[in-house]
Each structure stands twice: as structure tokens, then as C-alpha cells.
Amino acid sequence: MSDVDPVSYVKQEDTVIFKILGTAAAEGWPALGCICDACREAWRLGGKNVRRRAAYQLGETIHVDFGPDSYAQMLEFGLHYERLEHLLMTHSHADHLLPSDLAYRHRGYSVLPEDAMMTIHGNAHVEARIRSNDLPLEDCFARFEPVRLFKPVALSEGVTATAILADHAGEEEAVNWVLQREGRTFLQGNDTGWWPEPTWEFMATQTLDVALIECTYGPNPGGEHHLGAANVLEVRDELSKLGAITADTRVVVTHFSHNSGWLHEQYEEFFGPEGIEVAYDGMEIEF
Ligand SMILES: [Zn+2]
Ligand SMILES: [Zn+2]
Ligand SMILES: [Zn+2]
Incomplete structure (x- = not known):
């Protein structure tokens, strides 16, 4: 099944691979049963x-979000979830969290290594959805750690993660993650909306090597909850003004809705001249 050697995720001594496992918005693309032109x-x-x-995987032990395609991503990319030590959750929306699949780590469903232990970092909504399983987290080889905004947390593989506040998901405190390793800084920026002020203030203190920015709506306008292509350029420009994006920053767009109507090639046509890369499932970024 998995002829992908997990060791390949540790690229060299000094870098790990950030792997982009999924690049769609909520419905997937093609969406379930959808007959729109973009899906056809x-x-x-x-x-x-x-x-x-x-969803994303960083090295062997760090994963971001655990949605309905986690199982398919495990098969496709040869991931070994029993080795995960940290699961960073952005928010509780169903396209980012499928609690029932986390529960299959439970004794009696699966056999995990005795010393397996995954810390789930999430907000209160994430915790409530996960605990609604009625299966004690400890028996799923997991523990929960509430997110504390703008406070760096040391993870595994030399990675430090800081949760920043997004404008997404209404009453829930949705976050994005800034990941740091060996002096390099990586922004996971999907499901952002136009960030609230404290996040811009935090970003002004950062210098990004990679900025992953969402482009859910493509040619259509966004702002609240999600961004369109024009908003991506505004975010890029604002981050440049603050000094977070420099000439050396790699900017990558992701999280695309089929309702945008743009295919991969059209995203490349729009973003290519801007020097912005368009993500695809399986894209790897050295970090
Ligand atoms: Zn989403
Ligand atoms: Zn469609
Ligand atoms: Zn969402």
C-alpha cells in the first residue's frame, strides 16, 4: 500500500518537508455530486x-487539521499517523475536522504503539467536537492542549508553532499557524479572512520564508471569512508593507473552491506574473 518511505519526509539533516495534502475548500474538487463546469x-x-x-504534514510527527480526507491522504501519501506527536487544529469546521476518524485510534479499533501520544492543539469548539465522541482521548493515545493566541509552543522536530487569530468561523476563535524551525518561518494561512488587528501587529514582527495564503473564491471577491484572488494580492502587499514578506519570501496560494470556476491553469495565469505559486495536492516545500 504505502511504498512511500516515511523517512523521505525528513529531507536532509537540516530541513523537513512541509507537505500540502489537500488544497480544496469545504466541498472538495470535484465536489460531491457536483455537475458544475469546474467540477466536470x-x-x-x-x-x-x-x-x-x-491538511498538511510537517516532517513525520506534526500534522495540521484532520478533515474528512485524512484517511484518503494517509493512503495516497503513505503517512504514518501513529507517529504523530502534534495535531495543530485551525478550527472545528467539518472540512477540517472529522472527530470520528480520530476516534478510530481507540483501543479495540486500532493497535497503536504503546508509547504513541498525540497532543491536539485546538480551540474550545475543536475540543467540544472531539470530546463529543464519548471515547476518552487518553484511550485514543491523545491529549488536548487549548490554543493560546500568539504564544509560541515548542513541538517536535525542532518546530515552534504560534497560533494567530483569523477572521473566520464567526463565534469560534479560528486560528492560523506560524511555524518556525532553524530560523525559518512558515505561515499556514488558510481560512483566514482579512485578519483582525492583533494578527497584523504580530505579523509585523515576523519575516516569512514561506507564506501560504488562501484563495477560496478565485475571481470572486472575499474579505470576511475567506479571500479571493484580489484579496490575496492585498494581503501580500500588506505583509510586504509590514516587512513580513520580502523579496525572498515564497508566496503560495491554496484552499480553492470549485465555485470559483478557475482551474489550476487559470490560477497560474493570474498568479504567475505576480511570482506567486499555486498549490496542488502533494506539493512539497522544504522547511
Ligand atoms: Zn476550509
Ligand atoms: Zn462543482
Ligand atoms: Zn472553515
């Missing part, structure tokens, strides 16, 4: 136009 084209063209729900 994704079926026909395949390749980079087929997008799973958003």
Missing part, C-alpha cells in the same frame, strides 16, 4: 485539478 473539467483533466480537503 476537474474530472476530465485530473492531475492538479483534483483537490482534497485542506
